[in-house]
Amino acid sequence: MNLQLSHFSAAVLFGLFASVVFGITQRSTSGEQIRYGLYCFAMFVGGVFAAGWVMWLLRR
Amino acid sequence: MANPSTTKEASVAQPMTTMSVVAPAIGWLIPGAGHLIQKRWIRGLLLMGSIVIMFLLGLALQGRVYRPNGGDILDILGFVGDVGAGGLYIVTRALDIGQGAVSHATADYGTKFIIVAGLLNFISAADAYHIAIGKKP
Numbered sequence: 001m002n003l004q005l006s007h008f009s010a011a012v013l014f015g016l017f018a019s020v021v022f023g024i025t026q027r028s029t030s031g032e033q034i035r036y037g038l039y040c041f042a043m044f045v046g047g048v049f050a051a052g053w054v055m056w057l058l059r060r
Numbered sequence: 061m062a063n064p065s066t067t068k069e070a071s072v073a074q075p076m077t078t079m080s081v082v083a084p085a086i087g088w089l090i091p092g093a094g095h096l097i098q099k100r101w102i103r104g105l106l107l108m109g110s111i112v113i114m115f116l117l118g119l120a121l122q123g124r125v126y127r128p129n130g131g132d133i134l135d136i137l138g139f140v141g142d143v144g145a146g147g148l149y150i151v152t153r154a155l156d157i158g159q160g161a162v163s164h165a166t167a168d169y170g171t172k173f174i175i176v177a178g179l180l181n182f183i184s185a186a187d188a189y190h191i192a193i194g195k196k197p
Contacts, residue, residue: 003120010169013117014176017110021180024103025187028196 008048015044080192087185088146091177094188107184115148115177123170125149125158138171144178 023037087094092108126139
């Protein structure tokens with residue numbers, strides 16, 4: 001199988017799966033796990049956008 | 061009124077048991093299984109799904125699977141990360157998958173997906189151990 005993803009979709013999928021594992025393993029209760037997982041995912045996606053803007057500024 | 065001695069006992073981790081050895085070992089071999097054998101069904105299935113899908117996506121993206129090597133430090137670290145995937149890595153090596161030439165620009169994502177899936181499985185196995193010794197509910 002040969003799959004091709006865009007940079008953005010690959011980064012979002014990476015963030016999604018990593019956030020699920022971080023959320024479950026780094027917190028104890030269910031509520032904390034969900035909140036921490038969402039926080040990690042937001043940081044991953046936010047980091048992608050931030051890096052994108054930095055690269056856009058560097059390219060100008 | 062809470063008994064102080066009971067409260068203190070509850071916060072102390074359990075001594076080493078068979079489960080504290082088996083759970084991380086099984087969890088390493090089959091991602092999420094360390095949680096499943098301790099009846100943490102939802103956590104186990106979520107961990108299994110995340111790690112297995114990430115590893116398979118890495119292969120589908122034509123990522124490279126590292127062999128044991130003593131060369132460049134990054135290659136050694138890549139191998140250590142890949143080995144974390146346990147059974148997935150063993151099966152992949154047995155079937156000789158992940159050795160193809162990189163043919164498109166995003167294939168390097170595949171290599172990183174495979175390495176990170178292994179590293180996440182290490183964390184998952186450590187979490188299974190913490191549950192087994194009573195450090196985590």
